[in-house]
Amino acid sequence: MQQLLTTVLTGVTLGVVYAAFALALVLIWRATRIVNFAQAPMAMITTYIALVLIDAGYSYWLGFAAALLSGLVLGAVVERFVVRFVSGKSEINAVILTLGLFIVLHALAAIVFGSRYRSFPAPFGLRGFQIGDTTIALTGFGVFTVVAVAVVMVGLVLLFRGTDLGLRMRASAFNQEVSRLLGVKVGRMLTLGWALAALVGSLSGLLIAGGGLVHPSYMDGVVVYGFVAAVLGGLDSPVGAVVGGLLLGLSLSLVSGYVGSELVPLAALVILMAVLLLKPGGLFASVRERRV
Amino acid sequence: MVRRHLLLALGALVVVVLVLETTSQFRNAQFAAMAYYAIAAAGLTILTGLNGQLSLGHGALMAVGAYSTALMLQSREGTLPLLVILALATVITVVVGALVGVAAARLHGPYLAGATLALAVAIPGIPLYFSEWLGGEQGLNVRMPEIPVWLADAAYFVTGQELTQIRYLAYLGWLGVIVVFVLLANLSRSRVGRNWQAVRDDEVAAELAGINLGRARVQAFVVSAGCAGLAGGLLALSARLAAPSGFTLTLSLLLLSAVVLGGLGSLVGALVGAALLTFLPQVVTGAGTDLGLTDVQAAQLAPLIYGLVTVLVVLLAPAGLAGGLRKLIHWRRSS
Amino acid sequence: MLTVDNLSAGYGPVPALDDVSLTAGHGEITAVLGANGAGKTTLLRTISGLVRARSGTVSLDGRPLTGVSTEDLPALGLAHVPEGRGVLAELTVEENLRLGALGSRRKTTAADLRRIYDLFPVLAERGTGLAHVLSGGERQMLVIGRALLSRPKVLLLDEPSLGLAPKVVVQIFELLRGLVRDDGLTVVLVEQNARSALSIADHGVVLNLGKVVVRDDAATLAADDGLRHAYLGF
Ligand SMILES: Nc1ncnc2c1ncn2[C@@H]1O[C@H](COP(=O)(O)OP(=O)(O)O)[C@@H](O)[C@H]1O
Ligand SMILES: [Mg+2]
Numbered sequence: 060m061q062q063l064l065t066t067v068l069t070g071v072t073l074g075v076v077y078a079a080f081a082l083a084l085v086l087i088w089r090a091t092r093i094v095n096f097a098q099a100p101m102a103m104i105t106t107y108i109a110l111v112l113i114d115a116g117y118s119y120w121l122g123f124a125a126a127l128l129s130g131l132v133l134g135a136v137v138e139r140f141v142v143r144f145v146s147g148k149s150e151i152n153a154v155i156l157t158l159g160l161f162i163v164l165h166a167l168a169a170i171v172f173g174s175r176y177r178s179f180p181a182p183f184g185l186r187g188f189q190i191g192d193t194t195i196a197l198t199g200f201g202v203f204t205v206v207a208v209a210v211v212m213v214g215l216v217l218l219f220r221g222t223d224l225g226l227r228m229r230a231s232a233f234n235q236e237v238s239r240l241l242g243v244k245v246g247r248m249l250t251l252g253w254a255l256a257a258l259v260g261s262l263s264g265l266l267i268a269g270g271g272l273v274h275p276s277y278m279d280g281v282v283v284y285g286f287v288a289a290v291l292g293g294l295d296s297p298v299g300a301v302v303g304g305l306l307l308g309l310s311l312s313l314v315s316g317y318v319g320s321e322l323v324p325l326a327a328l329v330i331l332m333a334v335l336l337l338k339p340g341g342l343f344a345s346v347r348e349r350r351v
Numbered sequence: 352m353v354r355r356h357l358l359l360a361l362g363a364l365v366v367v368v369l370v371l372e373t374t375s376q377f378r379n380a381q382f383a384a385m386a387y388y389a390i391a392a393a394g395l396t397i398l399t400g401l402n403g404q405l406s407l408g409h410g411a412l413m414a415v416g417a418y419s420t421a422l423m424l425q426s427r428e429g430t431l432p433l434l435v436i437l438a439l440a441t442v443i444t445v446v447v448g449a450l451v452g453v454a455a456a457r458l459h460g461p462y463l464a465g466a467t468l469a470l471a472v473a474i475p476g477i478p479l480y481f482s483e484w485l486g487g488e489q490g491l492n493v494r495m496p497e498i499p500v501w502l503a504d505a506a507y508f509v510t511g512q513e514l515t516q517i518r519y520l521a522y523l524g525w526l527g528v529i530v531v532f533v534l535l536a537n538l539s540r541s542r543v544g545r546n547w548q549a550v551r552d553d554e555v556a557a558e559l560a561g562i563n564l565g566r567a568r569v570q571a572f573v574v575s576a577g578c579a580g581l582a583g584g585l586l587a588l589s590a591r592l593a594a595p596s597g598f599t600l601t602l603s604l605l606l607l608s609a610v611v612l613g614g615l616g617s618l619v620g621a622l623v624g625a626a627l628l629t630f631l632p633q634v635v636t637g638a639g640t641d642l643g644l645t646d647v648q649a650a651q652l653a654p655l656i657y658g659l660v661t662v663l664v665v666l667l668a669p670a671g672l673a674g675g676l677r678k679l680i681h682w683r684r685s686s
Numbered sequence: 687m688l689t690v691d692n693l694s695a696g697y698g699p700v701p702a703l704d705d706v707s708l709t710a711g712h713g714e715i716t717a718v719l720g721a722n723g724a725g726k727t728t729l730l731r732t733i734s735g736l737v738r739a740r741s742g743t744v745s746l747d748g749r750p751l752t753g754v755s756t757e758d759l760p761a762l763g764l765a766h767v768p769e770g771r772g773v774l775a776e777l778t779v780e781e782n783l784r785l786g787a788l789g790s791r792r793k794t795t796a797a798d799l800r801r802i803y804d805l806f807p808v809l810a811e812r813g814t815g816l817a818h819v820l821s822g823g824e825r826q827m828l829v830i831g832r833a834l835l836s837r838p839k840v841l842l843l844d845e846p847s848l849g850l851a852p853k854v855v856v857q858i859f860e861l862l863r864g865l866v867r868d869d870g871l872t873v874v875l876v877e878q879n880a881r882s883a884l885s886i887a888d889h890g891v892v893l894n895l896g897k898v899v900v901r902d903d904a905a906t907l908a909a910d911d912g913l914r915h916a917y918l919g920f
Pocket of ligand 2: 726728845
């Protein structure tokens with residue numbers, strides 16, 4: 060019982076981070092039909108930016124804000140100056156491009172920030188809360204994680220559903236040509252979409268790093284989990300990405316708790332293949348078939 | 352065609368002997384490494400270039416070949432002949448590749464990339480979990496078997512030099528390269544190869560022409576997995592080790608970039624890519640330390656360049672460096 | 687008023703539009719007719735800047751549109767309803783309409799929406815639902831309504847009748863006629879359905895293989911048997 064509770068709580072905390080990362084992938088996929096595998100090293104870089112500031116004596120929150128802001132800028136730059144040139148061309152080229160970026164950012168980070176493991180602080184306690192004499196697996200930082208992701212998601216919903224800018228962004232994602240005929244500056248919307256996605260990705264980078272170790276590869280697994288979560292949700296649906304992230308977090312936490320943490324990536328692979336082969340449109344897809 | 356390929360192979364064999372006999376032990380080791388990169392890259396270029404399937408999981412498939420080889424070389428009481436071991440490692444990887452390929456055949460583009468990415472990240476966890484059997488983090492040491500006496504004698508007789516273990520490995524590797532390249536070159540010109548290409552170019556048309564899409568994809572994946580397995584086996588022999596740290600995602604990504612740099616679909620390109628993977632690090636690392644970088648930093652310059660060039664190739668010359676050059680020359684001439 | 691002078695455009699070596707000139711007068715409907723592949727869609731797309739012109743100019747009330755990007759056209763008073771209608775099916779009906787107003791850099795007012803819902807009462811019932819569920823006729827009404835919300839001076843319509851029941855076509859065309867009469871709208875109506883188009887148009891232009899072959903009053907064109915058989919198919 061105790062272990063199950065621990066597993067569930069860990070799963071939810073991890074799940075919201077995967078959800079955030081998946082959401083970042085989905086935002087970009089919807090707008091440009093590109094799965095941005097470079098999202099992982101982008102988030103890694105911005106987390107390092109926070110770490111450098113924090114290690115230089117600035118507060119955690121300054122580092123946090125700087126990471127999110129640099130995520131925003133990095134996303135915009137990558138879209139405007141790199142990805143823009145392959146959009147609409149062959150699918151395979153776009154994938155290779157994001158992988159090329161992956162390699163570049165990895166190497167850059169190792170050169171600039173070093174390859175060794177560095178510990179990343181957490182702004183809240185990492186010890187589980189005490190209930191009576193039992194300690195449960197919910198930590199102060201865990202609560203912060205859930206709240207931070209929730210705040211960002213509410214913010215995105217308000218933006219997309221409640222503002223003209225959000226409406227323009229959604230229109231560009233669905234049909235670029237029609238949007239242009241309606242006066243929407245599609246290029247700007249795409250840049251903004253990548254920027255926002257990178258901001259969300261950076262947030263998950265910070266949350267994964269909190270209280271743990273960072274090194275240039277520390278997000279590599281997360282991009283897989285984020286992708287699996289996004290595919291669980293159908294890859295097109297922000298809500299699906301969030302639900303997919305939570306489900307995946309729980310499942311992987313079960314595997315980690317009852318089988319072994321070494322096999323977590325393998326479990327993610329198995330889940331991914333099962334979804335792609337059995338329910339290619341995602342868990343919540345209606346009858347509509349989808350080519351994967 | 353086949354005749355021409357065989358002649359080329361004979362010529363290549365002569366070149367290989369000349370080069371390996373006249374270069375140092377250190378260079379021999381580098382050539383051994385180039386050989387396994389070339390084999391893996393050739394397999395990947397067939398898969399991606401000829402059949403249009405992307406794989407980020409070839410590093411993981413190499414791990415399968417490497418661990419198979421290492422396991423077969425564990426016993427102290429004599430082992431199977433090395434060629435048999437490498438062949439078995441290839442077969443084992445082919446079986447794993449067939450499993451992956453059956454699943455992969457139904458995916459395309461980013462879905463396939465994501466699934467093989469998951470494979471690349473998942474495989475290194477397996478030796479960690481089964482650490483008793485697969486050596487955990489430390490991996491499995493590979494005991495290189497003795498060079499057969501007849502071979503050592505024959506080599507001495509022909510070249511007048513003692514055949515060292517490293518040179519022996521380099522020969523083994525390049526023998527592998529020649530065999531694999533001849534087979535792949537013939538294959539890609541055969542009906543099977545043309546079918547793969549048809550599937551890449553236009554699925555609907557290929558299906559109308561009576562090609563079984565799934566079978567073509569699985570075939571291509573299996574062939575390319577076999578190459579990865581053989582490459583992995585050779586890598587394990589060269590490194591004397593099969594360990595999770597040797598088969599990270601980075602390996603898969605570098606292989607892919609080698610294939611892209613060389614020009615997707617060209618076997619010569621795969622050779623060029625393999626040469627870059629082998630020799631560029633030394634050159635740029637040296638330049639980096641001269642510029643005042645630490646060794647650790649300088650070691651990252653090579654991947655940085657691979658990544659940058661990959662991005663540039665995709666943006667500017669999707670036919671790869673070789674293809675881009677050809678186009679440039681053509682453009683110069685015609686204008 | 688929309689003026690097209692000596693416009694040429696194409697997709698490869700073969701021109702899809704060859705030296706086409708056209709004037710769509712204020713408060714008039716100009717029908718652009720021709721068989722499938724004649725270049726009608728290309729003409730509208732070149733006017734909107736979706737296809738780059740090889741040569742020639744387009745001007746709106748005397749102002750040349752050369753160098754003006756597609757995104758800025760709605761604000762200048764040019765609305766283009768593309769072939770296949772361009773409903774954003776993943777958005778609600780109301781969101782589609784709001785985008786129309788946004789095109790001319792305005793906020794949608796309640797009065798705006800009411801005007802469209804008065805014109806097309808069926809849309810009012812669908813307002814908050816996804817546009818995905820609309821029928822073909824409702825979609826055509828939605829995109830015309832959406833275009834009207836950008837307060838256009840010139841409206842380009844690409845085959846609005848395609849796939850619609852004849853009764854619905856009549857309904858939509860009558861409405862169009864009314865808009866031109868009451869609001870002084872200028873309409874360029876691309877149609878393969880020449881009979882219906884000529885019934886409401888003032889003038890007509892017939893394209894064949896990217897060239898203008900005939901231009902005349904709508905009534906004259908409709909009465910010309912040889913022409914009808916050769917190019918208009920009725
Ligand atoms: N995107 C395109 N690429 C290449 N050729 C095209 C494209 N669109 C149209 N065409 C060609 O241009 C010509 C005119 O087409 P279009 O303007 O669509 O004609 P219409 O609208 O009158 O049916 C046709 O021959 C058509 O095949
Ligand atoms: Mg048309």
